[in-house]
Amino acid sequence: MKLFIPGPVQVREDILREMARPPIGHRTPEFRKLFAEIKEGLKYLFQTQNDVLVSTSSGSGFWEAAIRNCTHNQKSSEKILHAVNGAFSRKWADVSRRCGRQVDIIEFGFGQPVDPSIVAKKLGEGNYSMFCMVHNETSTGVVSNLKVISEAIEQFKEAGLIWAVDAVSSIGGIDIKVDDLGIDICLASSQKAMALPPGISFASVSRKAYERAKTIDCRGYYFDLLELKKMYDKDMTPYTPSIPHLYALRRQLQCISAEGIENRFVRHSEMATYTRAWVIENGFSLFSQEEFCSDTITCVENSKGTDLTEVKNRMLEKEYLIDIGYRAMNKILSDEGKNQTFRLPHMGDLETQDMETFLLTLKKEIT
Ligand SMILES: Cc1ncc(COP(=O)(O)O)c(C=O)c1O
Structure with missing residues (x-):
């Protein structure tokens, strides 16, 4: 997994x-x-x-x-x-x-x-x-x-x-x-x-x-x-x-x-840039203004109202465990009539290529 x-x-x-x-x-x-x-x-x-x-x-x-x-x-x-x-x-x-x-x-x-x-x-x-x-x-x-x-x-x-x-x-x-x-x-x-x-x-x-x-x-x-x-x-x-x-x-x-910490930070920043672009290209929105977005995790507004539990289950069949948002926060957002969120992490030893592979699979299940 x-x-x-x-x-x-x-x-x-x-x-x-x-x-x-x-x-x-x-x-x-x-x-x-x-x-x-x-x-x-x-x-x-x-x-x-x-x-x-x-x-x-x-x-x-x-x-x-x-x-x-x-x-x-x-x-x-x-x-x-x-x-x-x-x-x-x-x-x-x-x-x-x-x-x-x-x-x-x-x-x-x-x-x-x-x-x-x-x-x-x-x-x-x-x-x-x-x-x-x-x-x-x-x-x-x-x-x-x-x-x-x-x-x-x-x-x-x-x-x-x-x-x-x-x-x-x-x-x-x-x-x-x-x-x-x-x-x-x-x-x-x-x-x-x-x-x-x-x-x-x-x-x-x-x-x-x-x-x-x-x-x-x-x-x-x-x-x-x-x-x-x-x-x-x-x-x-x-x-x-x-x-x-x-x-x-x-x-x-x-x-x-x-690796060198500077290179490590650049690698994270590149993964973040790639992920944020994927979010926009696929018709979702970033949860916060881009200038405040983290280089280790991207929080996405589920602006298309996708059934994320469904997506999570389908991704599990493909051996991926994904996040469908921080539960307590999503509850508050939904009580306020706002869109819920999900998060795409890009941290650790991953590389942009790993994000490409993962997001390609996710795209098939989410759209
Ligand atoms: C920002 C932040 N602080 C604290 C914690 C709690 O850390 P731990 O689970 O290692 O106790 C977490 C866990 O996700 C976190 O994301």
Whole structure:
């Protein structure tokens, strides 16, 4: 079965084979060598000199880690500002609430990016210690401009604001220069543009974020950034990691380095351009304005009212698993009398040729 869903994505055979290696002890020199190589590869990918911590959880674990390590609970007067422009950014805000934090939300409609000037204005109005946003909203296929946002919030960052960015569906597919942008926590999952099996995640952590964590009680254990850092500095993890994932990760980081991140971003951009053109040629519309469209996933407005469940079933017979839209969002859109959406992912190790083959098959079933 070929996965054309927005994660997990297809994983190459050579990566899968890495996972079949016999396990090694996680307190051995062999493990430390493996982990040291991974650390370097992740720094290259995240374009940072900060630590890039590894958790053998999915990306949502680092959502919680960011909140629990960088903010006090609601007994304090401080608040977290969440930009919400889709399903995942909304979920992260919910995670903050569940951690007992005071949360304010600024809403940008479905299909809209995060607006830097609105964020800056809002940050000036409240006692915010942290600002959280999703770079690439997988539910809507919209990417926000981190450079302009970074500039707009610079004065707040200098005053101590922690800026946390979810790059779950963009890292490895879209350029994110963590250090140039001054992102304190940039978190990502393995199963999207990094084309690895699900079950492992990463977060770059700035010195400022570590300093903040030192002031916070009750950071928990599993997602305590200081605990992770203590062992990271010794090329280890605090507890037994999923060693098969780490073998796969090392292999993929070597391949990413051999391809070169710039080439990887160009490859994703070419696939996106091809896919967007296909959408228009086939009489559908892009869900958002083209300038906001992501290079890893295209969200399509089902403007022709095609029965997507039918199409999905027919594609399954051809060994393709496709996406027929983010369910919760489609429900809201349909309650509002609007067209529903479906998403065409183009991330990971795919090439334009793979998109051509896939979209040719889809065209036969969809029109
Ligand atoms: C933008 C975004 N953030 C967070 C998540 C949650 O990540 P995970 O499933 O790795 O916990 C997803 C999952 O699709 C996502 O697309």
